Amino acid sequence: MDQFEFMSPTKFILQKDADLLCGREVKKYSENVLFVHYGDKYMYDSGLHARITKALADAGVACFELPGVQPNPRVELVREGIELCRKERIGCVLAVGGGSVIDTAKAVAIGVKYDGDVWDFYSRKAVPAEALPIGTVMTLPATGSEGSNGSVLKNTETGESADTMADCLRPSFTLMNPELTLTIPKRQTVFGIVDMFSHVLERYFSSSRETYLTDYMCEGVMKSILVNARALMKDLKDYNARAELMWTAVVAHNGLLAAGRNQDWATHTIGAQLSAQYNAVHGATLSVLFPNWAAYVYKENIPRFVQFANRVFDVDIDLYDQEKTALEGIRKLREFFESLGAPSVLNEIGVESDEKFTKMAQDACRFGSIGGLRTLNAADVEAIYRMAQS
Amino acid sequence: MDQFEFMSPTKFILQKDADLLCGREVKKYSENVLFVHYGDKYMYDSGLHARITKALADAGVACFELPGVQPNPRVELVREGIELCRKERIGCVLAVGGGSVIDTAKAVAIGVKYDGDVWDFYSRKAVPAEALPIGTVMTLPATGSEGSNGSVLKNTETGESADTMADCLRPSFTLMNPELTLTIPKRQTVFGIVDMFSHVLERYFSSSRETYLTDYMCEGVMKSILVNARALMKDLKDYNARAELMWTAVVAHNGLLAAGRNQDWATHTIGAQLSAQYNAVHGATLSVLFPNWAAYVYKENIPRFVQFANRVFDVDIDLYDQEKTALEGIRKLREFFESLGAPSVLNEIGVESDEKFTKMAQDACRFGSIGGLRTLNAADVEAIYRMAQS
Numbered sequence: 001m002d003q004f005e006f007m008s009p010t011k012f013i014l015q016k017d018a019d020l021l022c023g024r025e026v027k028k029y030s031e032n033v034l035f036v037h038y039g040d041k042y043m044y045d046s047g048l049h050a051r052i053t054k055a056l057a058d059a060g061v062a063c064f065e066l067p068g069v070q071p072n073p074r075v076e077l078v079r080e081g082i083e084l085c086r087k088e089r090i091g092c093v094l095a096v097g098g099g100s101v102i103d104t105a106k107a108v109a110i111g112v113k114y115d116g117d118v119w120d121f122y123s124r125k126a127v128p129a130e131a132l133p134i135g136t137v138m139t140l141p142a143t144g145s146e147g148s149n150g151s152v153l154k155n156t157e158t159g160e161s162a163d164t165m166a167d168c169l170r171p172s173f174t175l176m177n178p179e180l181t182l183t184i185p186k187r188q189t190v191f192g193i194v195d196m197f198s199h200v201l202e203r204y205f206s207s208s209r210e211t212y213l214t215d216y217m218c219e220g221v222m223k224s225i226l227v228n229a230r231a232l233m234k235d236l237k238d239y240n241a242r243a244e245l246m247w248t249a250v251v252a253h254n255g256l257l258a259a260g261r262n263q264d265w266a267t268h269t270i271g272a273q274l275s276a277q278y279n280a281v282h283g284a285t286l287s288v289l290f291p292n293w294a295a296y297v298y299k300e301n302i303p304r305f306v307q308f309a310n311r312v313f314d315v316d317i318d319l320y321d322q323e324k325t326a327l328e329g330i331r332k333l334r335e336f337f338e339s340l341g342a343p344s345v346l347n348e349i350g351v352e353s354d355e356k357f358t359k360m361a362q363d364a365c366r367f368g369s370i371g372g373l374r375t376l377n378a379a380d381v382e383a384i385y386r387m388a389q390s
Numbered sequence: 391m392d393q394f395e396f397m398s399p400t401k402f403i404l405q406k407d408a409d410l411l412c413g414r415e416v417k418k419y420s421e422n423v424l425f426v427h428y429g430d431k432y433m434y435d436s437g438l439h440a441r442i443t444k445a446l447a448d449a450g451v452a453c454f455e456l457p458g459v460q461p462n463p464r465v466e467l468v469r470e471g472i473e474l475c476r477k478e479r480i481g482c483v484l485a486v487g488g489g490s491v492i493d494t495a496k497a498v499a500i501g502v503k504y505d506g507d508v509w510d511f512y513s514r515k516a517v518p519a520e521a522l523p524i525g526t527v528m529t530l531p532a533t534g535s536e537g538s539n540g541s542v543l544k545n546t547e548t549g550e551s552a553d554t555m556a557d558c559l560r561p562s563f564t565l566m567n568p569e570l571t572l573t574i575p576k577r578q579t580v581f582g583i584v585d586m587f588s589h590v591l592e593r594y595f596s597s598s599r600e601t602y603l604t605d606y607m608c609e610g611v612m613k614s615i616l617v618n619a620r621a622l623m624k625d626l627k628d629y630n631a632r633a634e635l636m637w638t639a640v641v642a643h644n645g646l647l648a649a650g651r652n653q654d655w656a657t658h659t660i661g662a663q664l665s666a667q668y669n670a671v672h673g674a675t676l677s678v679l680f681p682n683w684a685a686y687v688y689k690e691n692i693p694r695f696v697q698f699a700n701r702v703f704d705v706d707i708d709l710y711d712q713e714k715t716a717l718e719g720i721r722k723l724r725e726f727f728e729s730l731g732a733p734s735v736l737n738e739i740g741v742e743s744d745e746k747f748t749k750m751a752q753d754a755c756r757f758g759s760i761g762g763l764r765t766l767n768a769a770d771v772e773a774i775y776r777m778a779q780s
Contacts, residue, residue, distance in 0.1 A: 001633045003405030008398060014650070015393030210630045213614040213638050220606030227602045240600045243391045247649060248603050256646075259637060260404070 001211050001260040007167055008254045010147050014176040014247055019137045022052060022094060023059025025173045029133040030091030032062035034081060036105040037096045039067025048180065052096055052137065064088055066108070072154045072161065072275050072282075073100040073107075075119050081108035082118060085132070092133045095171075098140025099152075099282075106151040106169045109134045122153055122162040124367065131168040137175045140184060141246045142192030142283060144199055144253025146174040154276065160363075161276040174250070178243035186236060190340040191283025193229045193245065197222060197336075198286040199252040202268060205294075205304060205373045208261030218257050219311045224248060226312075229340060266371030267293045270381055273360035280349045287342035288349060291334035292387040298326050300374035305329055346388045357385045391601050391650040397557055398644045400537050404566040404637055409527045412442060412484060413449025415563045419523040420481030422452035424471060426495040427486045429457025438570065442486055442527065454478055456498070462544045462551065462665050462672075463490040463497075465509050471498035472508060475522070482523045485561075488530025489542075489585075489672075496541040496559045499524045512543050512552040514757065521558040527565045530574060531636045532582030532673060534589055534643025536564040544666065550753070551666040564640070568633035576626060580730040581673025583619045583635065587612060587726075588676040589642040592658060595684075595694060595763045598651030608647050609701045614638060616702075619730060656761035657683045660771055663750035670739045677732035678739060681724035682777040688716050690764040695719055736778045747775040 013021060026033045033056060043049045056063045066081045084090070085108060095105035109131040111118035120126040136146040145151065149170050152163040184192070204218040225248055231241035251257070270293065271285030298305045306322050309315035309329025313336075318325050334344060343349050361381035369375045376384075403411060416423045423446060433439045446453045456471045474480070475498060485495035499521040501508035510516040526536040535541065539560050542553040574582070594608040615638055621631035641647070660683070661675030688695045696712050699705035699719025703726075708715050724734060733739050751771035759765045766774075 001630050001637075003408075005401065005403045007401040011395065011397040013393075013395045015395075018393075210634075212617045213611065213634050213641065216610030216614045217607050217641075220610040221603065224603040224606045240391050243650070244600075244603050247391075251603065251607075251646075256641075260633070 002208050002262065004259050006255055006259050008147060008170065008256065010171045010254075011173045012147065012176065012247075012250060013173070014178070014243060016177060016179055018175040018177040019048070019051060019096070019180060020055045021175055022096075022135065022137055023055040023057075023061055025135055025175070026056065026061050026092050026094055027059045029172065030061070032064065032088065032090050033092045033094045034066055034085055034090045034105070034108060035063050035094050035096065036066045036069060036081065036101055036108065038069050038101060043067070046183070048096065048139070064090055066104075069097060069101045069104045071100050072279060073104045075107070075122070075153045075155050078104055078107040078111060078118055078153065081105075082111040085112045090132070092135065094135045094137070096137040096139065098138070099143030099145045102136050102143070102145040102171070103151040103153060105136070106131070106134055106145070107153055108132075110164075110166075110169065119153075119155060121164040122155070128164060128166040128168050134169070134171040135173045135175070136171050137177070138246065138249075139180045140188060140192060141181060141249035142195040144196065144249045146171060146176075147250035147254035149255065152272070159276050161272045176246045178239055178246050181242045181246060182237045182239065184236070186341070189232060189236060190342050191281055191287075192249070193225060193232075193340060194283040194287045194337060194342050196245070196249045196252040197225050198267065198290055200225075200257055201290060202265045203258040203261075203263045204308065205264045205301075206261040207301060207373050211261045214257060214259055214261060215307070221248060221252055221257065222312045226336065233340060262372040264372040266376050269364050269370045270384060273364050274349065274351065276363070277356050277360055278350050280351070284343050284349045287337040288344055288346055288388050289384065291330055291337070291344065292384050294330045294333065295327075296380070296384050296387060297371070297374040297376075298330065302326050304373070345390055346385070354386065354389070357382050361385065392598050392652065394649050396645055396649050398537060398560065398646065400561045400644075401563045402537065402566065402637075402640060403563070404568070404633060406567060406569055408565040408567040409438070409441060409486070409570060410445045411565055412525065412527055413445040413447070413451055415525055415565070416446065416451050416482050416484055417449045419562065420451070422454065422478065422480050423482045423484045424456055424475055424480045424495070424498060425453050425484050425486065426456045426459060426471065426491055426498065428459050428491060433457075436573070438486065438529070442484075454480055456494075459487060459491045459494045461490050462669060463494045465497070465512070465543045465545050468494055468497040468501060468508055468543065471495075472501040475502045480522070482525065484525045484527070486527040486529065488528070489533030489535045492526050492533070492535040492561070493541040493543060495526070496521070496524055496535070497543055498522070500554075500556075500559065509543075509545060511554040512545070518554060518556040518558050524559070524561040525563045525565070526561050527567070528636060528639075529570045530578060530582060531571060531639035532585040534586060534639045536561060536566075537640035537644035539645065542662070549666050551662045566636045568629055568636050571632045571636060572627045572629065574626070576731070579622060579626060580732050581671055581677075582639070583615060583622075583730060584673040584677045584727060584732050586635070586639045586642040587615050588657065588680055590615075590647055591680060592655045593648040593651075593653045594698065595654045595691075596651040597691060597763050601651045604647060604649055604651060605697070611638060611642055611647065612702045616726065623730065652762040654762040656766050659754050659760045660774060663754050664739065664741065666753070667746050667750055668740050670741070674733050674739045677727040678734055678736055678778050679774065681720055681727070681734065682774050684720045684723065685717075686770070686774050686777060687761070687764040687766075688720060689713075692716050694763070735780055736775070744776065744779070747772050751775065
């Protein structure tokens, strides 16, 4: 077990109509708020926009809006939000949506408190030191940004996707109304499940030893995702499974499951290049890449892959051929993603040729080699892209 | 899965010499501090007292001391602490010790901010609304008070033990140096293990349904306690097991493992009377009572006791005789506590006769019936005391 520091100060409320508490919660921090959202048809037609604005008005909170967040959210919109906050002296940011909306809101919250350009945090020129209070109303459980210390943005000028991390990015409150997630279409539901499962995998595949508590918790979280994912595949409107997964997204990514050990995160970094170059959906990049990453690196730590196979997927351990057990676990992982209908090869997510592999691999390693379980350089990353072609 | 609200804002730092960070951390809140501790021989001879006072002095924090905390901490000392804080205008409370010290510090922190007598919170005449910032340096992992929202005190005038709970009781920071725990004698080590295991049991034995995530996490935490407890029984100076258990005490009791369901807590309430009447050690009351409580209530929810037997203690499920499996799990629980050398019958903890059973049972139910899995009245509680005689 390694040393660690862990803080997750967010107040989480999960209940029917939790979103209606946004006025009361914002009011604890500010008389006005920047309401960040997708601004899409669903936001208005579903009545959610009206629910939020009414709840804010009822609490006496003045509301300014920043609609127009897109998947793989852009820094340009963040800059608009920062300007609006400064002009109107806004004291709190409320994200209503999924990870892209929350990451946008977080970027606004740190940008307002910073003299330079907000992209400095993402290009690692600066580290966020303070932020406006951030609240979230989660509608698309997946990235766990509603409880995490990170934010991912895309810079359309350079095509880069990059992240920044600091405890001041953790939301002050997160409101989870599972009913808001009952109508999420199957495709997004699946990518959300893959994303949260991957957040556990990135922490589980560690080279640290003797981390029994964190191991068992990771395995438990993964097993519960299997149970709830299967329930949702039978009935997308299963309230209990929706509620469980809503909370799972938080637990998978607030940092608890990394306590006391190093983490991997190579797959996220490799996948981010697919999002940047091909605008591929985050969860889709993970379902394609994770089994291939695993197949590429498993020899580095066979006991860990054997434990994964045995404890998460109930594969009996063949003590005479442990490698076989490890590979069976990887096969089960791929099978799980496929059972959800998630893609497993690159051409399913719009990557038809290998023309960008070299550049993407170099970009993935632009801050140095990646990965905690096995260190990967650009040549390794390119090899993984090639494996993912079939 | 039920609705829930969960917040655990404490910053946790686990590392060698973490205690030396107390000056830096206190300084974020206040220029002076009330340093609460046992004031026993160990505190001075071990050098811990000197380490803490030097760390505070080095950070420029003025230090006032409240030594003299005893196990089953007394409200009288709390009142002294409150007076001292008011007189010296102290802005932060630092607990250095185990649960009794932390619970004392918490009581001081809420008492300072309250006009009436601090016991009002424990007699449920008032609910704590605000507190001085609380920091802890954990030396005796067990109660989890270093991450929890609760405090337990004893009122020597009435003989009552009682608790109070509110989010303002959660520490701002908790510093965990596993090296400080290497010399904990076996007896206290064991009671700490029983206590943290029991905190999971109280949450695990729930009547709520379909809480897969929380179930799996509870089971994982219990399994990791089994692993680390066995390691410590072989070598009390096993640093890794000490570090794991130090963090486990927090996870077991910060509320995470109750997310989305009701809890039981009858056993703690029944045991508190043994502490009040016989000054029995908290962990010892739990090791005696938990298997007896389980044997008394298991028929209320056989599937849950079967799941416990199977997933925590690897008992194969006899589907033709599920009650047998449930009982085997309870036997394994008793066996685990006994394997640590923890007591299993009342006369081992100084309770030689049944003379106080009726009164203790009535006192245990003074706020109404108790227990979430099965509701117990005073007659049930008395029956459990009788079962625990042999």
